[in-house]
Amino acid sequence: MQTPILSMRGITKTFPGVKALQDVNLDVNRGEVHAICGENGAGKSTLMKVLSGVYPHSSFEGEILFEGEPCHFSNITDSEKRGIVIIHQELALSPYLSIAENIYLGNEQASRGWVDWQKTNLEASKLLARVGLSENPATPIQHITVGKQQLVEIAKALSKQVKLLILDEPTAALNDEDSGHLLDLILHLKGQGVTSIIISHKLNEIRRVADAVTIIRDGKTIETLRLEHGISQERIIRGMVGRDLESLYPDRDPQIGEEVLRIEDWSVQHPQDSTRMVVQNATITVRKGEVVGLAGLMGAGRTELAMSVFGRTYGHATSGRVLKNGREINTTTVPHAIENGLAYATEDRKHYGLNLIEDIQRNVSMAGLRKLVKRGWVDRNQETLVAEGYRKSMNIKAPSVAAVVGKLSGGNQQKVVLSKWMFSDPEVLILDEPTRGIDVGAKYEIYSIIATLAAQGKAIIVISSELPELLGICDRIYTLAAGRVTGEVPIEQATQETLMHYMTQEKE
Amino acid sequence: MSALRESLGFLANRLRQVGIFVALILIVLLLQGLTDGILLQPQNVTNLVVQNSYILILAIGMVMVIIAGHIDLSVGSIAGFIGAVAGVMIVHWGWSWWVAIPACLLVGALVGAWQGYWIAYVGIPAFIVTLAGMLIFRGLTLITLKNQQITPFPDELRALGGGFLPDISGGTSVLEWLTVILGVGATAAFLVQEVRQRRIRLKFNLENEPPAWFFTKIGFSALLMLVMTFLLASYRGTPIVLVVLAVLVVGYSAVMANSVFGRHIYALGGNLHAAELSGVKTRGVTFRLFVNMGVLSALAGLIFTARLNSAQPAGGTGFELDAIAAAFIGGAAVQGGIGTVAGAMIGGLIMGVLNNGMSILGLGTDYQQLIKGMVLLLAVAFDIFNKNRSGAGGVGKWFTFRRRTSPSADSRPVAEEKEPVAAAK
Numbered sequence: 001m002q003t004p005i006l007s008m009r010g011i012t013k014t015f016p017g018v019k020a021l022q023d024v025n026l027d028v029n030r031g032e033v034h035a036i037c038g039e040n041g042a043g044k045s046t047l048m049k050v051l052s053g054v055y056p057h058s059s060f061e062g063e064i065l066f067e068g069e070p071c072h073f074s075n076i077t078d079s080e081k082r083g084i085v086i087i088h089q090e091l092a093l094s095p096y097l098s099i100a101e102n103i104y105l106g107n108e109q110a111s112r113g114w115v116d117w118q119k120t121n122l123e124a125s126k127l128l129a130r131v132g133l134s135e136n137p138a139t140p141i142q143h144i145t146v147g148k149q150q151l152v153e154i155a156k157a158l159s160k161q162v163k164l165l166i167l168d169e170p171t172a173a174l175n176d177e178d179s180g181h182l183l184d185l186i187l188h189l190k191g192q193g194v195t196s197i198i199i200s201h202k203l204n205e206i207r208r209v210a211d212a213v214t215i216i217r218d219g220k221t222i223e224t225l226r227l228e229h230g231i232s233q234e235r236i237i238r239g240m241v242g243r244d245l246e247s248l249y250p251d252r253d254p255q256i257g258e259e260v261l262r263i264e265d266w267s268v269q270h271p272q273d274s275t276r277m278v279v280q281n282a283t284i285t286v287r288k289g290e291v292v293g294l295a296g297l298m299g300a301g302r303t304e305l306a307m308s309v310f311g312r313t314y315g316h317a318t319s320g321r322v323l324k325n326g327r328e329i330n331t332t333t334v335p336h337a338i339e340n341g342l343a344y345a346t347e348d349r350k351h352y353g354l355n356l357i358e359d360i361q362r363n364v365s366m367a368g369l370r371k372l373v374k375r376g377w378v379d380r381n382q383e384t385l386v387a388e389g390y391r392k393s394m395n396i397k398a399p400s401v402a403a404v405v406g407k408l409s410g411g412n413q414q415k416v417v418l419s420k421w422m423f424s425d426p427e428v429l430i431l432d433e434p435t436r437g438i439d440v441g442a443k444y445e446i447y448s449i450i451a452t453l454a455a456q457g458k459a460i461i462v463i464s465s466e467l468p469e470l471l472g473i474c475d476r477i478y479t480l481a482a483g484r485v486t487g488e489v490p491i492e493q494a495t496q497e498t499l500m501h502y503m504t505q506e507k508e
Numbered sequence: 509m510s511a512l513r514e515s516l517g518f519l520a521n522r523l524r525q526v527g528i529f530v531a532l533i534l535i536v537l538l539l540q541g542l543t544d545g546i547l548l549q550p551q552n553v554t555n556l557v558v559q560n561s562y563i564l565i566l567a568i569g570m571v572m573v574i575i576a577g578h579i580d581l582s583v584g585s586i587a588g589f590i591g592a593v594a595g596v597m598i599v600h601w602g603w604s605w606w607v608a609i610p611a612c613l614l615v616g617a618l619v620g621a622w623q624g625y626w627i628a629y630v631g632i633p634a635f636i637v638t639l640a641g642m643l644i645f646r647g648l649t650l651i652t653l654k655n656q657q658i659t660p661f662p663d664e665l666r667a668l669g670g671g672f673l674p675d676i677s678g679g680t681s682v683l684e685w686l687t688v689i690l691g692v693g694a695t696a697a698f699l700v701q702e703v704r705q706r707r708i709r710l711k712f713n714l715e716n717e718p719p720a721w722f723f724t725k726i727g728f729s730a731l732l733m734l735v736m737t738f739l740l741a742s743y744r745g746t747p748i749v750l751v752v753l754a755v756l757v758v759g760y761s762a763v764m765a766n767s768v769f770g771r772h773i774y775a776l777g778g779n780l781h782a783a784e785l786s787g788v789k790t791r792g793v794t795f796r797l798f799v800n801m802g803v804l805s806a807l808a809g810l811i812f813t814a815r816l817n818s819a820q821p822a823g824g825t826g827f828e829l830d831a832i833a834a835a836f837i838g839g840a841a842v843q844g845g846i847g848t849v850a851g852a853m854i855g856g857l858i859m860g861v862l863n864n865g866m867s868i869l870g871l872g873t874d875y876q877q878l879i880k881g882m883v884l885l886l887a888v889a890f891d892i893f894n895k896n897r898s899g900a901g902g903v904g905k906w907f908t909f910r911r912r913t914s915p916s917a918d919s920r921p922v923a924e925e926k927e928p929v930a931a932a933k
Contacts, residue, residue, distance in 0.1 A: 355778030367786040
């Protein structure tokens with residue numbers, strides 16, 4: 001069991017001005033599940049790109065031994081030929097093609113230039129059976145859930161006779177059930193002799209599947225922990241951030257005041273399907289200085305509730321009232337919602353939160369641009385000063401506020417999103433999955449920012465799929481199930497078990 | 509030592525961004541040599557300005573449309589249509605120019621509103637709406653003109669196309685003094701403004717470009733302005749269209765960089781959803797954008813008609829392609845979100861200088877088209893190559909007009925940022 005299938009020695013990869021990887025070593029044993037941990041920007045993805053040939057052999061120093069032989073990949077095709085397949089976080093599937101077509105995309109089952117559909121579908125269904133997916137291979141990808149799409153990606157990898165499977169944050173977009181299934185599959189494949197490397201932020205998952213963990217920080221290997229010598233969560237966190245986190249959540253002394261926002265009897269129809277109610281008669285309140293959590297499983301209607309309140313950006317035939325400080329307010333458009341002191345930081349910051357090709361200052365000023373207008377023109381010096389202020393106070397790691405946002409790490413991008421909404425000076429902030437795709441160290445910073453905002457008297461609603469996170473930062477938690485509010489739990493009484501109880505309780 | 513290295517690195521970085529500007533200068537020098545100095549003769553420089561003015565005006569509107577992530581294929585037909593409308597108003601109905609010009613611009617605005625409605629509020633892609641518009645307004649041009657040209661136009665309108673500012677020295681001097689005054693004045697205003705902005709940025713302790721670069725840049729720009737002034741002054745002075753164009757370029761550059769409307773256009777093209785969720789009234793911005801394009805198309809149509817002294821059924825044909833080419837050569841991104849008015853002007857001038865120079869050389873339209881096509885392709889290829897290497901903005905980025913700050917704030921920190929910034933930590 002202890003023969004290394006992969007051995008990366010002294011990998012150094014330099015980009016002009018930056019040493020992204022410095023003398024990194026990685027040994028992966030045959031048939032194990034090897035986790036790689038590290039903060040965003042630590043160099044995990046770069047290392048995997050080096051391994052899979054995205055960066056050609058000539059562009060880095062060091063050597064790669066796969067099954068004992070040195071590798072000189074100049075592109076991904078080379079590495080796939082040897083049985084190394086990488087599945088990226090953003091799935092590379094074509095939504096309009098069928099499952100089978102996607103599996104064999106670029107590797108079509110053809111004879112003399114013509115696709116053999118019978119063979120394609122037959123082989124595809126065999127692969128689907130191996131990954132435990134019972135779908136017709138002719139189903140278009142867009143008609144299956146993200147969790148199932150992830151399994152299709154793995155089936156695609158299996159079709160390439162994979163020996164080493166690399167998964168980059170495979171569960172980031174999945175719910176608990178799908179994540180569990182995926183992790184089981186990884187263990188199942190391990191039984192069939194497939195070695196896996198899994199990049200993940202979720203420490204509980206790592207503990208569940210990994211035989212070994214390699215921690216990378218600032219482009220260097222910190223250490224490799226093996227199961228037989230014990231893998232502890234504390235040790236991983238310490239390795240990743242380079243310091244002990246006394247607590248995962250900052251201490252707060254909540255000063256809760258009057259009720260600020262009341263969403264009353266709120267109902268939302270599905271935008272396409274008028275027979276489906278996505279949110280039904282929901283009533284929630286939040287008070288000054290309070291952090292309120294919205295817990296719920298996938299499809300419970302949390303994001304839909306928030307977005308329909310924030311300028312009707314989701315749904316159809318929305319009904320109900322929004323009251324601020326006891327008076328009904330107009331939130332039918334985003335400008336009205338912002339004017340009335342609401343802010344909504346989306347769960348999908350790349351698609352809905354940021355202009356990735358613009359710099360930090362322009363992103364920060366976007367929602368509050370009118371505050372910078374003097375005599376009809378935007379005061380750009382003031383804009384720079386404002387952005388610079390947030391860069392310092394939020395600890396956004398960037399050389400200057402003229403840095404393009406698309407190049408920042410997830411945590412820093414999230415800080416830019418938060419800066420944008422803080423600059424719009426809202427009374428109520430709705431934060432949707434504020435720490436999704438962010439590493440542990442940056443998460444703590446985001447929690448601290450939330451705590452500071454609450455201490456300043458803002459009313460905050462946090463939507464999160466991670467129950468420990470809600471338990472760590474909220475004062476009160478609502479649970480949603482199938483569009484209804486099924487519970488309201490003060491933090492003193494809240495445990496993961498009670499919340500889960502309400503979250504799975506679908507009323508008739 | 510390290511300061512020197514820093515500023516050299518800065519220079520290398522900037523030089524790439526000003527690549528298209530350097531390309532324009534190289535093309536001018538090359539054609540100047542090939543044409544035995546005819547290209548830069550005062551009379552030809554004047555011609556160059558007048559000939560290209562309407563394409564440059566269209567390019568202003570077009571780059572804005574492209575930055576917002578749209579396209580407009582109808583501007584040539586609209587320009588032709590407005591020419592026809594002007595012919596009917598002025599020649600057939602006998603309206604005076606000062607009634608007809610605003611009326612024509614208003615018709616342009618209505619045409620723009622028509623297209624903007626379908627694009628912004630109905631949600632039909634601009635490509636389709638303006639492709640339809642290209643046919644619709646060409647048809648309306650033919651209907652309005654009853655398939656015949658309308659001519660002649662009164663002198664007041666013709667001055668818009670080929671007129672010059674009055675010669676205050678009464679034609680006795682070698683140099684035309686009003687032009688000298690305007691040119692030197694504009695150069696001085698430019699220098700004062702640049703230095704003042706730099707001071708403000710120093711005072712607020714904001715990022716600034718290295719002094720060597722700054723002074724080279726403004727010195728060179730000022731020199732070019734003075735050379736241009738001299739060339740125009742030694743022929744017939746300042747063409748009226750140049751004044752119109754200068755006002756538009758300065759005004760629209762300021763709008764794009766420093767107005768809420770302009771910033772919303774960039775936001776729209778950069779990420780439509782994010783803009784919407786940040787409270788940008790995306791439909792309203794798109795609508796206004798096309799109204800604006802309609803007005804500029806009308807202005808271009810008026811100038812073109814005035815220059816030809818005739819409203820023609822085929823007037824304006826193909827203008828849209830020149831305007832689109834100018835915007836893309838000038839560094840606008842196909843996906844939107846990136847581009848500048850100044851860049852589009854340089855792109856338009858490259859096309860204009862090539863046209864003019866090759867005509868002087870006696871090259872036929874066959875080779876002219878071939879060469880212009882290659883230039884467009886290579887310019888955009890160069891841009892994409894740069895972007896792939898650095899992920900930075902387009903080449904036109906450096907030319908951003910700035911009302912209160914120096915260009916450095918806008919410069920993308922390219923060289924030091926090949927990877928996520930956190931990796932540098």
